[in-house]
Amino acid sequence: MTIKKRFMKRILVIEDDKNIAAALAIRLEAANYEVTTASNGLEGLKQILENRPDLIVMDIWMPIGMGFSVAERLHGLGLSGIPIVFITASKQTGLLEAAKELGAVAFFEKPYDPEQLLETICTALRSKELPNRAQTRSVATSLC
Amino acid sequence: MPGIQGPKALALAQEHCPGVPFIFVSGAIGDEVAVESLKAGATDYVLKDRLVRLVPAIRRALHEAEELACRREIEAQVKRSMRQYEALVNSVDGIVWQAELPSLRFTFVSEQAQRLLGYPAQDWLEQPEFWQKHIHPEDREEAVRLCGSLTTKEKYRSFEYRMLAANGGVVWLRDIVSVRHEEGQSPQIQGILVNITGRKQAEAARRDIQAKLERTYRDLVKRNEEIQNFYHTLSHELKTPLTSAREFISIVMDGLAGPLNPTQTEYLTIARESCQQLQACVNDLLDATRLETGKMALDLRPASLSTLTAQVMASLGPRAAQQQIGLQQEFPGDLPEIPVDEHRMKQVLTNLLNNAIKYTPAGGSITVRMQDAPARPQLLQISVSDTGCGIPLEEHDRIFDRLHQIKAGDATTEQGVGLGLYLCKELVQLHGGNIWVESQPGKGSTFHFVLPKSQQLLRSNLLVIDDDPDMLDMLRQLLMAEQYHVRTARDGREGLDEMRRQTPDIVLLDLAMPEVNGPATLREIRREWGQIPVIVHTAFSDSDLMKQALAFSPFTLLAKPSSPDQVIETVRKVQRAGDTEVWRKNHFGLQKPYSN
Numbered sequence: 001m002t003i004k005k006r007f008m009k010r011i012l013v014i015e016d017d018k019n020i021a022a023a024l025a026i027r028l029e030a031a032n033y034e035v036t037t038a039s040n041g042l043e044g045l046k047q048i049l050e051n052r053p054d055l056i057v058m059d060i061w062m063p064i065g066m067g068f069s070v071a072e073r074l075h076g077l078g079l080s081g082i083p084i085v086f087i088t089a090s091k092q093t094g095l096l097e098a099a100k101e102l103g104a105v106a107f108f109e110k111p112y113d114p115e116q117l118l119e120t121i122c123t124a125l126r127s128k129e130l131p132n133r134a135q136t137r138s139v140a141t142s143l144c
Numbered sequence: 145m146p147g148i149q150g151p152k153a154l155a156l157a158q159e160h161c162p163g164v165p166f167i168f169v170s171g172a173i174g175d176e177v178a179v180e181s182l183k184a185g186a187t188d189y190v191l192k193d194r195l196v197r198l199v200p201a202i203r204r205a206l207h208e209a210e211e212l213a214c215r216r217e218i219e220a221q222v223k224r225s226m227r228q229y230e231a232l233v234n235s236v237d238g239i240v241w242q243a244e245l246p247s248l249r250f251t252f253v254s255e256q257a258q259r260l261l262g263y264p265a266q267d268w269l270e271q272p273e274f275w276q277k278h279i280h281p282e283d284r285e286e287a288v289r290l291c292g293s294l295t296t297k298e299k300y301r302s303f304e305y306r307m308l309a310a311n312g313g314v315v316w317l318r319d320i321v322s323v324r325h326e327e328g329q330s331p332q333i334q335g336i337l338v339n340i341t342g343r344k345q346a347e348a349a350r351r352d353i354q355a356k357l358e359r360t361y362r363d364l365v366k367r368n369e370e371i372q373n374f375y376h377t378l379s380h381e382l383k384t385p386l387t388s389a390r391e392f393i394s395i396v397m398d399g400l401a402g403p404l405n406p407t408q409t410e411y412l413t414i415a416r417e418s419c420q421q422l423q424a425c426v427n428d429l430l431d432a433t434r435l436e437t438g439k440m441a442l443d444l445r446p447a448s449l450s451t452l453t454a455q456v457m458a459s460l461g462p463r464a465a466q467q468q469i470g471l472q473q474e475f476p477g478d479l480p481e482i483p484v485d486e487h488r489m490k491q492v493l494t495n496l497l498n499n500a501i502k503y504t505p506a507g508g509s510i511t512v513r514m515q516d517a518p519a520r521p522q523l524l525q526i527s528v529s530d531t532g533c534g535i536p537l538e539e540h541d542r543i544f545d546r547l548h549q550i551k552a553g554d555a556t557t558e559q560g561v562g563l564g565l566y567l568c569k570e571l572v573q574l575h576g577g578n579i580w581v582e583s584q585p586g587k588g589s590t591f592h593f594v595l596p597k598s599q600q601l602l603r604s605n606l607l608v609i610d611d612d613p614d615m616l617d618m619l620r621q622l623l624m625a626e627q628y629h630v631r632t633a634r635d636g637r638e639g640l641d642e643m644r645r646q647t648p649d650i651v652l653l654d655l656a657m658p659e660v661n662g663p664a665t666l667r668e669i670r671r672e673w674g675q676i677p678v679i680v681h682t683a684f685s686d687s688d689l690m691k692q693a694l695a696f697s698p699f700t701l702l703a704k705p706s707s708p709d710q711v712i713e714t715v716r717k718v719q720r721a722g723d724t725e726v727w728r729k730n731h732f733g734l735q736k737p738y739s740n
Binding site: 017019020023024026027030061089090092110111112114 | 376379380383384385386387388390391392394395398400419423
């Protein structure tokens with residue numbers, strides 16, 4: 001079990017809505033990832049520094065520590081190699097562009113499509129091992 | 145003399161014919177008598193023994209009499225002109241004044257001074273520094289300085305200041321001042337003070353209104369932002385629990401919480417669909433807010449509309465099949481890519497197809513056609529036809545309104561917040577196109593929309609026919625500034641020649657013109673170019689000319705005088721409608737939409 005765990009990829013979910021964080025954790029664990037959660041940006045940052053996850057799934061609007069500022073700090077700390085997947089319920093214009101600029105690997109609007117999310121995470125983790133990082137993908141969930 | 149004495153005769157002559165010279169001729173007379181007679185008004189005195197002096201005396205007397213008459217006439221004239229001048233000066237609606245320099249002591253003010261400020265004219269002249277003392281303290285120094293510094297080099301100078309009236313009020317005056325300096329005299333300053341209180345008050349009122357408008361505008365902009373932010377927050381707050389609900393339903397349905405029996409799966413499917421509907425409503429609401437606050441921006445890129453339509457049809461296929469509705473498409477193979485926002489265009493197509501599915505009974509069919517817009521090859525026309533319940537004529541325009549919802553009972557199931565067609569209309573119009581419906585209750589509906597094939601082609605070709613060169617020039621400049629290609633013609637004949645040279649997209653036609661007038665031109669236009677869009681631009685909406693023109697309707701009426709905004713708005717409407725909408729809406733003998 002411990003050997004298996006060592007090879008499991010670790011994903012950190014930073015999301016202020018407890019229910020969505022739980023749903024994400026269930027999905028990701030079901031897909032064989034080791035999942036930890038943080039309910040705000042600051043806590044997330046602490047966990048990143050302590051545990052060095054392989055990938056971060058992060059909300060943009062959170063009461064303490066916006067998703068973007070966490071991403072910026074990671075750049076400053078030389079941790080920009082950790083792929084970030086942003087998830088947001090906001091439809092404000094410019095978010096996708098901002099996420100791209102911060103080198104996010106994907107950007108999902110809530111409600112997200114769980115299959116697409118899992119596929120994107122899987123691809124991101126695989127391409128992380130390759131020299132060329134995948135480009136930011138925008139996944140516009142079909143809304144109608 | 146017997147009967148009458150000389151002095152008596154002199155008195156009589158002076159009484160009855162003054163001005164006629166009177167010479168005494170006498171034998172002998174003392175010096176004293178002579179002096180008395182001359183004092184009494186005699187012109188001269190000749191002694192009989194010196195009669196030789198009589199003739200020169202008469203000549204001199206006549207000459208002097210003439211000179212005197214002349215002088216009297218001149219004096220009378222001077223008096224008359226003085227009176228006229230005074231009347232003129234006093235009738236000027238302002239205070240005409242004169243003062244000495246550099247003391248600024250007033251030497252003249254016209255009678256209006258009393259009327260305007262309530263002080264008698266004497267006060268101005270007699271009280272030293274009257275003028276200075278009655279200037280509003282805030283304006284005094286400047287006004288005195290300006291007046292005192294005036295030189296003869298300047299033609300005139302005008303400035304504005306306030307004076308205090310006798311009734312305690314404040315009067316705004318404009319002083320137009322000049323300096324006169326004649327040889328040998330001290331310099332004079334003169335001017336006219338005009339009451340501009342009304343203008344100043346109007347200006348102040350205008351500034352007030354301006355400030356109010358600016359405040360209102362700022363408030364509205366702020367309010368707009370607030371509404372936008374509110375809806376963003378609302379959308380965020382609604383979506384977060386919705387995401388969670390849908391996710392947990394999915395997790396359970398995907399078996400991550402243990403196996404499910406078929407009934408459980410069925411119920412959860414319903415729950416998930418409800419989540420999806422709720423989500424669509426939230427999105428529509430947000431889009432509508434964006435459109436209303438002008439925050440909707442399109443990302444136009446060339447795309448194949450047939451591919452987009454096929455994708456949308458594929459995603460809705462299962463739903464149509466479930467309701468036993470056939471989905472067909474009729475696309476020609478050679479459609480070009482056109483500039484659209486893919487996501488928004490999919491939204492339009494999805495809304496139209498969803499509606500069609502919603503209102504079509506089982507066994508019906510839905511067809512999507514795509515072709516060049518009839519008579520307007522620069523537009524691509526997409527038509528979604530169904531065999532559903534149809535829409536009554538009176539609803540045709542209203543269904544595109546915001547907040548309009550077809551009455552319950554007409555539809556099989558109510559869905560959405562009724563924003564679908566409103567969003568379609570707004571999104572199509574943002575693309576530079578237009579949308580309309582043709583429908584008969586019971587027989588089905590066809591929603592048509594047209595989109596420009598190129599944003600450049602949005603530049604329509606206009607022909608303006610008007611005999612007034614100023615009007616032509618104004619319209620040309622106005623429309624060219626709006627990026628239209630504009631040609632002009634000064635009468636009907638020239639207009640028809642221009643049209644033969646190159647067919648315009650829209651004709652703007654004056655009715656009252658010499659030679660070939662508006663109705664005659666319109667008749668020829670209809671004969672040669674059929675139903676080309678025409679805007680009749682006329683001041684005579686009820687005239688015989690209009691009645692004659694009506695025989696060649698449909699056309700859009702633009703009443704003169706029209707504001708630039710009205711002109712542009714009308715041209716845009718006609719341009720967008722392309723075919724039907726404006727012609728039907730904007731009256732004149734047309735009951736049914738025009739069809740090609």
